[in-house]
Amino acid sequence: MSYAESGVDILKEEKAIKGILSSIKSQRKGIGKPLGGHYAGMIEFGEYALVLCTDGVGSKVKIASELRKWDTAGIDCIAMNVNDAICVGAEPIAFVDYLAIDDPKPEITKEIGKGLAKGAELSNISIVGGETASLPEIINGFDLAGTCLAYVKKDEIVTGEKIKPGDIIVGLNSSGLHSNGYTLARKVIKHADLSYNDRFPDGLYPSKTIGEILLTPTQIYVKEIIELLKKIEVHGLAHITGGGLRNLPRLNKNVKFVINDPFEPQPVFRFLQKYGNIEDKEMYQTFNMGMGFAIIISKEDVNETMKILKKHSKSEVKIVGEIKEGKGAELQKLRLKY
Numbered sequence: 001m002s003y004a005e006s007g008v009d010i011l012k013e014e015k016a017i018k019g020i021l022s023s024i025k026s027q028r029k030g031i032g033k034p035l036g037g038h039y040a041g042m043i044e045f046g047e048y049a050l051v052l053c054t055d056g057v058g059s060k061v062k063i064a065s066e067l068r069k070w071d072t073a074g075i076d077c078i079a080m081n082v083n084d085a086i087c088v089g090a091e092p093i094a095f096v097d098y099l100a101i102d103d104p105k106p107e108i109t110k111e112i113g114k115g116l117a118k119g120a121e122l123s124n125i126s127i128v129g130g131e132t133a134s135l136p137e138i139i140n141g142f143d144l145a146g147t148c149l150a151y152v153k154k155d156e157i158v159t160g161e162k163i164k165p166g167d168i169i170v171g172l173n174s175s176g177l178h179s180n181g182y183t184l185a186r187k188v189i190k191h192a193d194l195s196y197n198d199r200f201p202d203g204l205y206p207s208k209t210i211g212e213i214l215l216t217p218t219q220i221y222v223k224e225i226i227e228l229l230k231k232i233e234v235h236g237l238a239h240i241t242g243g244g245l246r247n248l249p250r251l252n253k254n255v256k257f258v259i260n261d262p263f264e265p266q267p268v269f270r271f272l273q274k275y276g277n278i279e280d281k282e283m284y285q286t287f288n289m290g291m292g293f294a295i296i297i298s299k300e301d302v303n304e305t306m307k308i309l310k311k312h313s314k315s316e317v318k319i320v321g322e323i324k325e326g327k328g329a330e331l332q333k334l335r336l337k338y
Contacts, residue, residue, distance in 0.1 A: 001276040003286045006187040008242075038160065038250050039087035039239055040150070048151050051090040055080040056145030059182040063214050065141040067196055070108055072217045073144050074115025075122070076179045079218035081148035082123045083239040083293065086225045089158035090150035092123055097130035101142040104134050112144060115217075122220045156229070160236040160251030160296075163323055167235055167296050170305060171320035172313060173263050174292030178218040180242040181287045185214065188276035201275070204267035213268050221293045224313035228295070232305050236296035240288040246338045248294065248329045256326030261319065262333060263290035280334045291320065 003009070027034055028043075035042040040053035057076045064073050074097075082092040097116060099109070109132070120127050125148070177185060189210060194201070196211030205213055221239075228234060236251040248257040265283075269290065273283055283289060292315070297305050302319065309317040329338045 001184065001188060001191065001278050002282050003181065003184045006184040008183045035154075035157075036159075037088055039084040040090065040148075042088060042090075042152075042157065045151070047153060049088075049090070049154050049157060051085050051088055051150035051152060052147065053081050053084040053150075054145065054147040055084065056143060057179050059186065060179050060214070061142055061144060062186065063182070063196055063211055067211045067215065069211075069215060070111035071114045072215055074112050074117070075119040075217040075220070076115070077144045077146050078116060078119030078123055078125070078148075079220045080179050080241070081146055082119075082125065082150075082220060082222050083218070085148050085150035086222055087158070087237040087239055088152060089156055089229055089234065089237070090152035091226055092125045092148050092150040092222060094126050094128045094149040095120060095146055096128060097144065097146040099130065099132045099142060099144055100135050100139050101132065102134070102136045102139045104132060108142070112142070119220065123222045158229075158234055158237055162233075162235040163252040163255055163296050164235070165255060165323050165325050166299055167323040168299050168302050168319055169257065169259065169321040169323065170295045170297065170302070170309065171263060171291040171318055172219075172221055172224070172293040172295070172309070173290055173316040173318075174240070174266070174288045175219040176216040176266055176268055177214065178241065178288055178292060182214070184276070184278075184286060185272055188272050188278075192275040194275075200267075201271060204271055219292050219315060221313070221315070224309055224315075225293075225295075227312045228305060228308050231308060232297060232301050234295060234297055236294075238294040238296075240291050240294060242286070244283075244285045244287055244289060245329045245331060245336075246285050249327070249338070251296070253327060256324045257321065257329040258324050258332060259321040259330065260332045261321065262331060263316070263318065263320065265290040281336050284331055284334070284336055285338060294320070296323065
């Protein structure tokens with residue numbers, strides 16, 4: 001099975017994005033002038049750049065609806081945004097959400113609100129507004145998305161242009177699938193004639209159901225990255241989302257990102273690969289495969305970086321690779337190139 005066959009074609013999506021951008025010509029000057037960006041867009045604001053990014057939870061919400069467990073979707077929504085915002089060195093400060101729902105029952109919206117509140121607490125941001133739209137003719141269940149505002153001093157923006165051969169890649173592990181690849185994951189479960197209420201197969205999670213594992217919230221990396229930026233000149237920051245290792249070259253197209261000691265993927269990834277008969281290359285370009293975030297630093301800053309991250313992060317921290325001459329991304333262990 002593949003992500004494209006399940007209904008999500010990453011390459012087609014990239015072409016579609018270029019189509020949208022080709023139609024957008026008008027740009028503001030002065031305050032609000034675009035300043036570029038990769039994971040998040042930036043605009044001129046005097047001494048600072050204001051940073052904006054927007055994202056949603058994706059088809060993970062279908063599992064939440066089926067299991068009638070809505071209290072983690074808000075964490076995912078905020079995580080997918082704030083984790084992008086910090087990739088340019090910015091500190092997230094505010095958030096607005098957009099909930100589209102077929103039937104706005106208070107028992108559902110209250111649970112969604114709990115997740116948003118928890119995500120805001122973990123990210124140290126304020127939720128300053130939002131919109132709820134009742135769309136019974138368009139939505140079956142609900143869809144949750146949001147937009148994050150962050151800020152960074154212009155001389156402290158992390159663009160990735162400082163990444164050079166010899167730099168080290170430090171990884172933070174993920175909590176599982178996060179909020180990417182669920183269209184493929186759901187197809188695997190359906191194809192295997194399993195349900196979200198079934199005990200996880202093969203004894204991988206003895207006391208958990210498939211649904212419980214798939215609804216594990218996305219890890220939020222804000223606090224440890226903000227602490228790191230205060231003390232270390234970070235060369236690059238990457239949120240590993242849909243596209244897997246293909247996310248890394250977004251930071252700098254003139255070097256090669258070599259992963260030579262990857263995290264061991266959590267059992268949920270082994271389950272999906274086995275029951276979906278998915279090739280290694282497809283797994284590593286669809287899912288995060290155990291690494292949710294990557295930090296690129298000079299070799300001289302490795303020890304201090306590891307000390308800061310281990311002190312402030314709840315995630316496992318390890319050196320996963322290095323920067324070499326060349327282009328693209330490579331997973332040496334499996335001889336995969338992107």
